[in-house]
Amino acid sequence: MTRIGQLLLLLAAVGLWVASRMTWAVLESADGLGPPKTTTLTGSTWSAALVPVAALLGAAALAPLAVRGWALRILAVLLAVVSAGLAYLAISLWVMPDVAEYAATVADVPVIALTASDRQYPGSVLVLVAAVFTLVGAVLLLRAATRPAATSKYAAPATRREDAVRDAEGTGGDGMSERMIWDALDEGRDPTAERTEGR
Secondary structure, eight states: OOHHHHHHHHHHHHHHHHHHHHHEEEEOOOOSSSSOOOEEEEEEOOOHHHHHHHHHHHHHGGGTTTHHHHHHHHHHHHHHHHHHHHHHHHHHOOOOSSSHEEEEHTTTTTTEEEEEEEEOOOHHHHHHHHHHHHHHHHHHHHHHHHSSSOTTTTHHHHHHHHHHHHHHHHHOSSSSSSSHHHHHHHHHOOOHHHHHHHH
16 A cells, blocks of 8 residues: 555655656737747646655655654645645646736747647646646555554564564464574574473
8 A cells, every 4th residue: 555655655756757857838929020939838847736745755765764653644745735736836827817827927938929829738738747747646644654563574583572572472382483583593592492491
């Protein structure tokens, strides 16, 4: 579950980066002193937040390797908020009655010189897909954070010994499980000698 969430966040980060390079709007302008001019606005020009958010999602995809519990839950909630912001950014391009004024402002083109404007949808669609991926990834990380932690086979030797002792005592054994024997051998101790001393 966590791995799928991480993969979705990485895909969302890549999608945002690609969207930041795509064309979002095209402006035609003429000031009367020279030939008509065409200005192309990429996603990073339309919204300067695309690249930083892409970097943020890339870092968030690696965060589950270092954080657990409440920290992972808080991260998941923040990612859900980010997904809402991305969805708003994508949809705002579609519902904006006229992109000319905003596009001219961010592209530093005089509004009075505009002769035509056109919006391009693929970049915003990609951002919306990234928003969905981010939301699903956040839900998966939240579910993973609320699940009880599973015993790891890479646990510290002391932790493994304690678990092995509990298992041996619970089964009425003689105090040495197979796991404890292997741990003792790994540490250079003779487990048979310990069992003899215990008797």
